[in-house]
Amino acid sequence: MAMAYAALSTINEQADRRANAAATGCANCAARDLSVCGAMPSGDMSRVASIVSHRRADAGETLLSEGDKAMHFLNIVDVTVKVYKLLPDGRRQITGFLYPGDLLGLAFNDTYTSTVEALTPVKYCLFPRRQFERVVDEFRPMEKQLLARASNELVAAQEQMVMLGRKTAQEKIASFLMALLQRARRVNKASDSVVLTMTRSDIADYLGLTTETVSRGFTRLKTEGWIELCAGGKVRIRDTEALAELAAGADC
Amino acid sequence: MAMAYAALSTINEQADRRANAAATGCANCAARDLSVCGAMPSGDMSRVASIVSHRRADAGETLLSEGDKAMHFLNIVDVTVKVYKLLPDGRRQITGFLYPGDLLGLAFNDTYTSTVEALTPVKYCLFPRRQFERVVDEFRPMEKQLLARASNELVAAQEQMVMLGRKTAQEKIASFLMALLQRARRVNKASDSVVLTMTRSDIADYLGLTTETVSRGFTRLKTEGWIELCAGGKVRIRDTEALAELAAGADC
């Protein structure tokens, strides 16, 4: 197995990370619970630091391209990226949006099997594949951690298949919003709103729809009084119950 | 991470497996390259044998149910099973068909997240989760093997998402046939036909279509002269080129 890897974290955590950098040697990865380094024994962080390189990319920039030789493993440190695959005629399927702490590379082989593009300015850690694998060999807990993450991603992927294959447009949109809300609540317990950092077109390509259908879906949820569309891409969920039920695909 | 696990192999290999059973202590898993045991040091096969139990199920029988507590890891030894998830109102999405040697359990957590049902009479190995994890702890290569498999499954899952979200009915069917053909060719190099062990309804639930659409799709491919529908669910591919191009989603 050949892999290439990466991880993400948030801009407002940069201060903390810098503070830890001196101690750990890795500014970006210092947010231990957010990155693959979570499994590293703290005294050995410098081992990771020795192979990592820090990068940044602007919104719209491509980090990796499908088909390129997989030379690295990434740790996304900073806000959001989208991962997608293309069909020859340009049809696009976004397989996932990655957030701070997410790993990039578990699903790759010798060549990258997807393209990764920044949605917002993004910071990330880059690990040369060979060296990363050597580190993984040295620290057994990291391997366990990677397997656990891969396992979780597989469960999520299957959930995604149900959504793509068997849910209606309206249910897809509700599912998408609920997923974002749950993520928001993992950070801020009582949150009742989410911020859409991606365009309607991105959402459409994620849900297997068109921009128009997504837009209509949102307005319909709005007119039903279940959500509220605010400025800056913010969406307030007003009736979580109803939305959750729709997302689950309850029988009418 | 909590997991439950399993693996499959073919009936016509039973003789070999029995022959090896004496040496290894595990009749079903003895086909080493087909199972999770592929990563076991040969002298230590008895370690696996000590925790495995062998089971069989008839066609249509359920091996695992979504939501049940994940107590085991399975190794499918014998022909085909389908893995699916259900929506509350009964809509079904088949997330994959598993063949001999495939592992079952990588995508599970504390509870099974999918239901697994036998398509044909099936033999499989059952590993109690806790004990299996202990064995994995003892034999490092097994962990590597599991991670590699999980990685491959993730790549496949993303491919599946593209298919579900962005391909037309006709393209989906072509993709399905090409995938089966490639699998057949991994066994029999020059094979130009595949056997459909599953019903049209299963295929439909795998491709996110209805039985009628699948049926129409097959007949259309037949009338175009690209495939031939024989008895016993056998399908002969007459124009691999054309089918492959359609499956890839070439721009008309």
Add this chain to the structure above:
DNA sequence: CGACGGTTTGAGTCCGGTCAATTGTCGTGG
């Protein structure tokens, strides 16, 4: 202010779903 990209809204079409009837296949038992 005007230009540009993204979003919303509208009108019309079509692919795939639904409903229903027919045909085919296979196993069982007379």
Add this chain to the structure above:
DNA sequence: CCACGACAATTGACCGGACTCAAACCGTCG
């Protein structure tokens, strides 16, 4: 060996949800 029943597969007629094409709207930034 054939008749029968059960179920899978096919075919046909029709419908509707999501797509397409097109225009209007809006927010942001020079």
